[in-house]
Amino acid sequence: MTPVGLRIEDDLAQAIDLLAKAAGMTRSAWIKRALIDALQKRPDEIRDVPAFTCPSKLVSMRFPSEEVAAMETVAQQAGLTRAQWIKRTIRWQLWDRAGELRLVPASAQSILKLAVQVRAIGRxxxxxVKAVNAANRPDASVPIELAAQAVIGMEDRLSTVIATATFDLSSITAAEVSYWIGGGKRASRIGKRGA
Structure with missing residues (x-):
């Protein structure tokens, strides 16, 4: 087994200890189980992980302070640490499916939230529409005009929600694509804007 060091906030450690105790497990065993569960729930994040058979090596690089600040800003916005973001960026170029857009977790989560909103609109x-159809029957207790007014009244509200969701989705995907094709200049601009 490979030992892995992990630094977490005190309150999170206390919560883990409580859950581990309730499950009759050690902290280490509980965290290991949680990681295994997370791997199965995130196939999109691990699908392209290459199978390395050799040990890992440390690579050290120097960047100007401004670029490091920009990396930290975009990494934070993506829900990643700076090291995770750098590894992801390099792997993007190395892996077999490098030409495929892989969204950072923060973007993917935002898109999922938008999908939930759109499903709610559909429901x-x-x-x-079911109410209008029911009101259109000869034995209906509700006049069709009343049911139709409810549908018409939804139009403005739904139009606003759909327009907002469309704008948000466009912004998320445009930011992802623009970042990857825009190179270092965009990273610097993001760093300055987020500062």
Whole structure:
């Protein structure tokens, strides 16, 4: 087995200890189980991990302070540490599927939230249309005009939500693509804007 050191906040460590105790496990065993569970739930993050058979080596690089600050800014926005972001950036160039856009976790999570919103819109609209169909029956207790007004009343609200979701999705994907094709200049601009 390979020993792995991990630094976490005190309150998180206490929460882990409570959960581990409740499960009758040590802290180490509980964290190991949590990591194994996370691997299975994130196939999109591990699908392209190359199978290395040789031991890892330390690579040291020097960057201007401004570039390091920019890296930290974009890494934080992506929900990654600076080291994770640097590894991801290098691996992007090395792996077999380097031409494929792989979203950072923060972007992927934002897109999932938008998908949830769009599904909610679909459910609301579906229910409203069912109400109109029910009101259109000869034995309906609700006049069709009343049911139709509810659908028409949804239009403005849904249009706003859809327009916002479209804008957000465009912004997320444009930022991802622009970052990767824009090179270091964009990293510097992001660093300055986020400072």
């Amino acid at each position: 609301s609209l579906n229910q409203a």
